[in-house]
Amino acid sequence: MRLHNFALGLITGLIALATPAHAFVAEEERLFDVDNPSATLNIISTADLDIFSPLVDAFQERNPTVRVRYVTASSSELMKALFEENAEFDIAISSAMDLQTKLVNDGFAERHVSAETGSLPSWAKWRDRLFAFTQEPAVLVYSREAFEGLPQPTNRDELIALLRENPDRFNGRVGTYDIRESGAGYLFATQDSRQSESLWRMAEVMGRLNARLYCCSSQMIGDVADGQLALAYNVLGSYAAQHLENHPDLDILQFKDFTTVMLRTVLIPTTARDADLAGQFIDFLVSAENRQLIEDLTGLPSIDPAVLQREAAFRPIRLGPGLLVYLDQLKRRTFIRAWLNAMVQP
Amino acid sequence: MTTVHARGSLRRRLLLQLLLVAAILSVALYFTVRALAQQAAETTQDNILIASATAISEAARAERGQILVDVPYSALSMLGSIAEERVFYRVTADDLTVTGYDDLPMPPAASEVGAAVFATSIYKSDEVRVAALPRRLTVGDETVILTVLVAQTRLGLAAVSLQISIAAAAAGVGFFLLSGALSWFATNNAMRPLNRLAQSVERRGPQDLSPVETSAPTELVPLLQSLNTFMARLSASLARTEDFIAEAAHHVRTPLATVRTQSEIAMRSVRKPENKQILREVIRAADESSRSAGQLLDHAMVALRSDNLEKEKLNMKDLAQDVIRSISPTADLKDIRITCSGSDTTSSVEGDPILLQNALRNLLDNAVKYSPEDSRIRVEISEDTSTVQVDVLDEGRGLGNGDRQRLTQRFGRGDNVKDIIGSGLGLTIVDEVVRAHGGTLALTDNPEGRGTCASITLPSA
Numbered sequence: 001m002r003l004h005n006f007a008l009g010l011i012t013g014l015i016a017l018a019t020p021a022h023a024f025v026a027e028e029e030r031l032f033d034v035d036n037p038s039a040t041l042n043i044i045s046t047a048d049l050d051i052f053s054p055l056v057d058a059f060q061e062r063n064p065t066v067r068v069r070y071v072t073a074s075s076s077e078l079m080k081a082l083f084e085e086n087a088e089f090d091i092a093i094s095s096a097m098d099l100q101t102k103l104v105n106d107g108f109a110e111r112h113v114s115a116e117t118g119s120l121p122s123w124a125k126w127r128d129r130l131f132a133f134t135q136e137p138a139v140l141v142y143s144r145e146a147f148e149g150l151p152q153p154t155n156r157d158e159l160i161a162l163l164r165e166n167p168d169r170f171n172g173r174v175g176t177y178d179i180r181e182s183g184a185g186y187l188f189a190t191q192d193s194r195q196s197e198s199l200w201r202m203a204e205v206m207g208r209l210n211a212r213l214y215c216c217s218s219q220m221i222g223d224v225a226d227g228q229l230a231l232a233y234n235v236l237g238s239y240a241a242q243h244l245e246n247h248p249d250l251d252i253l254q255f256k257d258f259t260t261v262m263l264r265t266v267l268i269p270t271t272a273r274d275a276d277l278a279g280q281f282i283d284f285l286v287s288a289e290n291r292q293l294i295e296d297l298t299g300l301p302s303i304d305p306a307v308l309q310r311e312a313a314f315r316p317i318r319l320g321p322g323l324l325v326y327l328d329q330l331k332r333r334t335f336i337r338a339w340l341n342a343m344v345q346p
Numbered sequence: 347m348t349t350v351h352a353r354g355s356l357r358r359r360l361l362l363q364l365l366l367v368a369a370i371l372s373v374a375l376y377f378t379v380r381a382l383a384q385q386a387a388e389t390t391q392d393n394i395l396i397a398s399a400t401a402i403s404e405a406a407r408a409e410r411g412q413i414l415v416d417v418p419y420s421a422l423s424m425l426g427s428i429a430e431e432r433v434f435y436r437v438t439a440d441d442l443t444v445t446g447y448d449d450l451p452m453p454p455a456a457s458e459v460g461a462a463v464f465a466t467s468i469y470k471s472d473e474v475r476v477a478a479l480p481r482r483l484t485v486g487d488e489t490v491i492l493t494v495l496v497a498q499t500r501l502g503l504a505a506v507s508l509q510i511s512i513a514a515a516a517a518g519v520g521f522f523l524l525s526g527a528l529s530w531f532a533t534n535n536a537m538r539p540l541n542r543l544a545q546s547v548e549r550r551g552p553q554d555l556s557p558v559e560t561s562a563p564t565e566l567v568p569l570l571q572s573l574n575t576f577m578a579r580l581s582a583s584l585a586r587t588e589d590f591i592a593e594a595a596h597h598v599r600t601p602l603a604t605v606r607t608q609s610e611i612a613m614r615s616v617r618k619p620e621n622k623q624i625l626r627e628v629i630r631a632a633d634e635s636s637r638s639a640g641q642l643l644d645h646a647m648v649a650l651r652s653d654n655l656e657k658e659k660l661n662m663k664d665l666a667q668d669v670i671r672s673i674s675p676t677a678d679l680k681d682i683r684i685t686c687s688g689s690d691t692t693s694s695v696e697g698d699p700i701l702l703q704n705a706l707r708n709l710l711d712n713a714v715k716y717s718p719e720d721s722r723i724r725v726e727i728s729e730d731t732s733t734v735q736v737d738v739l740d741e742g743r744g745l746g747n748g749d750r751q752r753l754t755q756r757f758g759r760g761d762n763v764k765d766i767i768g769s770g771l772g773l774t775i776v777d778e779v780v781r782a783h784g785g786t787l788a789l790t791d792n793p794e795g796r797g798t799c800a801s802i803t804l805p806s807a
Contacts, residue, residue, distance in 0.1 A: 105432050107470045127430040194419055321433035322423025330415050330445040 024081035028072045032056050037067035039277050044071045044078055045093035046183075047264070047298075048218070051239075052093075054297040059284050066277065074215070075099055075183030082108055088271045090278040093264065095136070095236070096183035098190075098323040100265045104129045105324060110268040110275050116283035124263060124286075124303050126319040132263035133285040134300040135307070135316060138188045139237035140253040141221055146173065146230030155257035156198040163205045170209050173230040175220045178213035179339055184262065188234040189339060190326040191260045191317055198257075202233070203342035211343060225250055236262070238300045254313065261308070261316040264300065357537045364529035368522050376518035383510040387503055388475075390428070395477035396462045398425055399496040402435065406444075406492055408485040413437075413444050413492070421496075429502030432472060436495040439483065450495055453478045459491065472499040539563045543570065555581035584650075591646055598639040606632040641771040644704055648775050652782035655698050659807050662693040662734050666725050669706040673714065681720040684710070688727030693734050696807045697783050705779040708772040709738045709800050716742035716798070733785075734806045741797040745789060753789060780804065 028049045045052060049072055056068050071089075073081065075096030081087040082103055094100050103109055109129040117131055124132040140159070146169065153159040163170050177185020192199040212229065214220040217239040220232040225247040240252050266285055268278040284290060291302040301307070308314050317323070325331060401421035407414055415437050425433045436446035453465030453476055462479045469476075476497040483492040539562055546560050557574040606629055613625045663686065670684050677684055695702075713723045721741040728735050745753070754777040755770075773787070780787045785804035792799045 105434075107432070107472070127432070318423070318426075320423060320426030320430070322419050322426060324433060325417050325419045325422050328415075328417045328445050331417050334414065334416060 023085050024073060024077045024087065026071045026073050026077070028070075030070050032060060032068040032070065034060060034065060034067050036065060038065035039274055040067045040069060041091065041274065041277050041281060042069045042071070042089045043091040043093065043281075044073060044081060044087070044089040045091075046072065046075050046078060046095050047093055047300075048072060051242075051298050051300070055285075055294060058293065058297060059281060062284065063280070074181075076181075079103070079183075082269050082271070086271050088273055089269050090272040090274050091266060091281055092269050093266045094183075095262055095264050096187060097263055097265055097317055097319065098187055098327050099183055100130055100267060101126065101319060101321070101323040102327055103269070104267060105321065108270055110270055110272060110278075112268055112275075112279045112282055114279065114283050116287040119288045120286050120303065121305050123316065123318065130265050130267050130319060131282055131286050132265045132303060132319070133294065134238070134264040134298075134302055135304065136236050136238045136262050136264060136301060137254055137311075137314060138234045138260045138262060139240060140231055140233055140255065141224050141235045141237075141240045142231035142251055142253060143224055143227060143229070143249050144251055145227070145249050146170075153253070155255050156196070156202060157257070159255075160198065160201055160205050163209060167209060170230050172210045172212070173228070174206050174209050174233065175212045175214055175223060175229045175231070176206060176233040177220075178215060180336055181215045184217075184236065185234065186326070186332075186336075187262065187317070188260055190335060191315070192234070193335070195258050195260070195315060200338070200342055203339055206233070207343040207345040213343070221250075234260075242299050254311075256313050258315050259311070259313045261314045263303075263317060263319065265319070356540070357533050360536060361529055361533045364533065365526055368525035368529060371525070372518040372522040375521055376514045379514035379517055380507075380511050383514065384507055387506050387510070391475055391498065391500070391503060392464055392477065394425060394428060395464070395475060395496050395498060396479065398422065398435075399462065399477050399479040399494045402437065402496065403479050403481050403492065403494040406437065406481075406483060406494070408483055411486040413439050413483065413485055413490075415445050417445070425496070425498055429506075431502050432470070432474075432499040434469060434474065434495075434497040436497075438493045438495070439485070439490040444492075446495070450497055451476065452493070452495065466500075469497060472501065474499050475503075539566060547573070555584070587646075587650060591643055591650070595639070595643045598643075599636055602632045602636040602639070606636070638771075641708075641775065644708075645771050645775050645778075648701055648704065648778050648782075651698055651701055652778055655701075655782060657696045657698060659694055660697055660699055660702065662695060662727050662736060662804075663688050665699065665702055666706055666727060666736060669703055669710055670725065673707060673710050676711075677714050677723070680714065680717065682714055682717050682723055683721075684723045684725065686725045686727070688725075693727050693729050694807045695734050695783070695804045697804065698779075701779045701782070705776045705802065706736070706738075708776050709736075709802070712772050712800070713738050713740040713742065713798075716740065718742065729806055732806055733803050735801055735803045738800045739792050739794070739797060741792070741795075744791055744796065745798055754787065776800075776802065 026044075030049055030053070032053075043056075049070060052070065056070060060066060060068065075094050076099070078092060078094050079096070079099045079102075082089070082092060083106075092100070092103070104127055111128050112131075113128050117125060117128065120131060124135075150162060150166065151158075153162050163174065177188065179186040179189045189199060192202075212223075214223075214232075217236045220229070220235055221240050221243050223229040224232050225243055227249070237252055237254070240250070244250050244252065266282055268275055268282065272278050285294065286303070291304070294300065295302045308316060326335065398421045401418050401424075402415065405416045405418050405421070407416075417435070422433055422435065425431065434447045434450050436448065436450040437444040438452075450469060451465075451467050453463045453467075455463050455465070459480050459482055462477050465476045465478070467474060467476060474497040476495055478493055478495045480491050480493040482489050543558070543560060543562055543566060547558060555577045557577060558570055560570075562570050609625045609628045609632065613622055613629075616622055616625065666686055666688075670686055674684060710723070710725070717723060717740045723741075724737075724739045726737040726739065728737070754773045773789075777787045780802045783804050785802055788801045788803070790799045790801070791797070
């Protein structure tokens with residue numbers, strides 16, 4: 001399945017590369033066609049096709065004459081498409097909350113107000129233009145086998161201590177996002193740095209263990225499942241959970257000190273050709289009655305304030321202008337340099 | 347009687363003026379509240395912008411000849427804490443953009459180092475408030491002016507302004523309603539002494555010309571004094587008029603009676619028929635003058651009394667019989683029989699007995715005067731639910747063909763009575779008396795053939 005996706009992604013990616021019409025790099029593209037289409041909904045998304053296609057099917061069940069074109073791209077390519085190239089999409093879905101916020105702040109998103117968006121808690125939307133429909137914690141994915149005989153860490157300090165004390169066991173076997181490439185990785189790292197200084201010690205320790213850097217969650221999880229990695233730090237728990245069934249060796253750990261919770265957000269770009277239809281799609285994603293359905297179809301935890309109250313360690317990333325800070329050119333350069341200094345040691 | 351035309355109302359005027367003042371104050375309140383609240387909202391935004399700019403400015407440093415700005419998370423997140431506004435920032439060193447939105451417009455007024463400048467401009471199609479905070483920064487060997495600009499849209503402020511405006515308008519309307527109600531009470535309160543005075547004057551009987559003795563506010567004292575002076579003068583004047591009428595009656599009638607008596611005595615002593623004729627003319631003239639003077643005085647009295655009717659309950663039939671009794675000697679001279687018919691017990695009216703007698707006497711006088719010898723005059727009294735009617739029917743020459751309206755006018759006489767002496771005041775007196783009692787006088791032809799029917803209709807008691 002993973003391999004198949006990877007191959008498909010690679011092929012479509014290559015096709016995209018070869019197509020001059022797209023200056024941004026799309027990974028996959030699929031047309032969910034219908035007989036006698038009355039309208040077409042163009043979606044650009046960072047969510048993998050296999051995660052999202054059941055959702056598109058469900059939407060088409062409700063709107064049988066709507067044709068859906070679903071294009072996946074990395075969060076930075078999505079940003080490039082909308083911010084620089086004014087690519088025409090009706091819906092943009094991304095896990096990079098900071099970039100989505102910038103799109104809204106800089107006036108690239110349409111306003112949308114409905115009863116459904118009104119049902120969202122205030123922290124799950126911003127300026128009636130950006131709407132969250134999932135809340136996904138960043139977790140540690142690890143292999144039980146690799147931790148055998150060791151006490152299970154419950155917070156970052158314990159993990160750091162464990163890594164320090166067992167360099168042989170973990171050398172070359174820890175992975176995390178390459179924050180230069182992955183928008184979600186950069187977002188998680190910056191939020192970590194806001195929460196605690198442990199990020200830098202973590203980076204230091206991981207760098208000493210020759211950590212491997214990844215662009216995407218799926219590859220990282222795959223490598224843990226394969227046994228190539230002992231652990232992957234700051235992985236989207238929702239992706240990892242889907243692999244747990246097939247890989248009994250895999251496990252997920254939510255840190256007790258704090259767990260960053262990312263909100264997957266959706267917006268209507270100003271280039272939308274059918275903003276009304278896009279509004280319907282957003283209503284479909286955020287409406288209170290569909291939340292359970294979305295969780296069932298995609299495996300992505302949907303917006304639920306009760307969970308955030310129950311889990312004391314959960315720190316949802318706040319939508320708002322604060323997210324623009326880490327997009328500052330100087331700030332980003334400084335942050336990445338500091339991170340690389342710690343992570344990539346000579 | 348003169349009528350007073352009400353022109354405007356003192357109370358309404360007072361109320362309107364108070365309401366006008368209240369309205370002006372309400373509008374002033376609205377604008378003041380709105381301006382203050384908007385200023386407060388703008389000041390709040392400015393304060394946050396300057397706090398944000400200060401935080402960014404403090405995070406700027408120079409390292410190895412390069413300017414580094416580590417924008418603190420709180421610098422921008424604090425801008426999101428009040429309203430969901432778009433946020434822009436820019437850091438410049440001299441004129442070069444170090445980081446942020448490089449097309450964010452600088453406030454036009456260059457400011458001194460350390461002092462923030464604010465400007466409102468349009469950026470990315472929205473109105474933004476820009477705060478600019480310059481400071482000196484030493485980079486290597488040289489000093490540059492590092493300016494931090496932080497901008498925020500004012501969409502929320504516009505919404506807040508609208509809310510404030512609505513609240514201010516509500517406050518204004520509330521204030522107006524409250525002061526309107528208070529004005530109403532105040533006006534009523536202020537008008538109370540005036541109303542009390544008006545009522546105390548109104549309650550007085552028509553004959554009561556004594557001074558008004560009531561306490562009144564200072565402003566009403568002159569009016570009250572004038573009123574009392576006027577009443578005193580009126581009272582004196584009325585007394586004088588009554589005296590004058592009595593005097594005049596006496597002074598005119600006494601010499602005329604003497605003239606008449608002396609003429610009759612003289613008539614007995616003269617022999618020549620032409621002299622007898624002359625004396626007869628003199629007697630006739632004296633009679634006529636006496637009668638005219640009497641009627642003139644009657645008319646004056648009627649006019650005087652009509653303004654101040656002294657009403658009492660009267661039985662019309664008794665009244666009519668009194669008059670018939672007093673007039674029958676004259677009627678007997680012409681062999682005229684006067685009959686009176688109608689029920690005895692009821693037929694009562696409210697009225698001035700002297701005036702009503704006078705009116706009936708005039709009617710009967712006329713009837714006797716214009717009736718031929720050996721004829722009959724009928725006085726019929728009838729009533730229905732609300733009126734009492736007295737008909738005087740004679741068998742005389744009738745009303746003629748002239749304008750009947752003219753008969754009741756002062757000194758107006760019918761065109762068929764030139765040969766009979768008359769002042770033309772009789773029916774005028776009747777008409778005025780009847781009208782003063784709220785009744786009517788009707789002159790018609792006698793339905794039984796020859797003669798006149800004079801009817802007076804009065805409201806029954």
